[in-house]
Amino acid sequence: MTDEQKLIDRIKQGERSAFRELVENNKQAVYAICFRLSGNHTDADELSQVVFIKFFKSIPLFRQEAGVQSWLYKIAVNSFIDQKRKKVDKIMHLFSQEETDEGTFEQTIISEKSDPEQATDASIIQAHIDQAMKKLSPKEKSAFILKHYHGHTIKEIAGAINTSEGTVKSLLFRGVKKLQQALSFYRPELGLEEK
């Protein structure tokens, strides 16, 4: 029996300190995926707490073969997709904000074109990546994050977001295409021709 399995057994027996140990062991990984999904600290903090609460509630029925981290990631992406679905009004508001942001974003791009040195700054690239990620649908984003930042296989992603492997490939393809388009101003780096 692995240490993880022993920990789960202790939690199932009602040992709260064991659950605390599980949270301490996984909080950074869960926060990281939540941050990548939500794109900001406040939402990542809220989402990561939801993940642990849902995990705690489901612990009596947790199937050990799944692996704690995979299960936590699965809860994270599904909670994120669910939250996005629920907050339609809020999303509409965010879309209108994004449209405004987009203007600023494009202005930044133009200014960077005139100053190539600035474009190499890591924080600016990060900001561009964050903006580009906002173009992805929740499912595209979840699939992309699990694949490229957490090393999941197509099969594992399909299991996590409850869809077929073919759909995951389509989601990834569409996602990468959107990212490519959103980041197309990095033409020399992306090997794109100037129009």
Added chain:
Amino acid sequence: MGNCQKYLEKLIDGSYEAMHPVERKIFERELSSDPKCKQEFDQMKKTLVLMENSSVPDPGENYWNSYWENINPKIEKSLKPVNIKWQGLLRAAAFIAGGLFLGYLLFSQPQDEMASTNLSEEDVRQVALSNETMDLLEDSKILLLGIVNLDTQTGESENIDFSFQKEFSGNLLRKAADLKELLKDSPNRRVINLLSELELIMMQITNLENKFDLPAIEVIQGGADEQSLLFKIDLERMLIDAQLENPAKNKQDKKDKIKS
């Protein structure tokens, strides 16, 4: 993905990265023979390389140190789905309803019928409890079948509103608690255990989100399956049915068994 699909797919699913150097060389040679696809492949590859620049900022030591303190009260809160005062009131109401039901059973039956079946007050109480158990099991089965048979793969269930199931489950949860109380002196531990298992599942259904809550639904489906709840419900209903058919005979059989 067009004509370049077979190349781009290798990049998307990670098999390009996992290729053996020799295999990769062959792949790249083949790709180079199609300039259009090569360009598309390179662009996509460079996008992915650029995306590797993304990092997650560290929220700081203070945040990590207080992480558990922030989450612990929410876990405590999540463990109390039903308001205690309401639970008490509902339990009292259920007791009154149970009493009325028993009274109805006792006094509405003609005396000669009671005499002919040779049932004592205790027998009548048992019959009433058995009927209540049957009703609860039947309702639980209907609710569970609905959840267990949900198709989580196709996405067709994603628009279902679970508010009715949650409310129904909440009612069953309270009925199960009341019934367990009434059955606490019963020698039939199996039915009490089954009610406890059902209570756990009902609590999970009651705590579902109104919209499609996939992880929670999968947990419920897995739990119902692992504990063979539907099978246990059917089995218990069959046994109760058999008892209800002839309670006096069953009682005599029990006595005979004890004597022998």
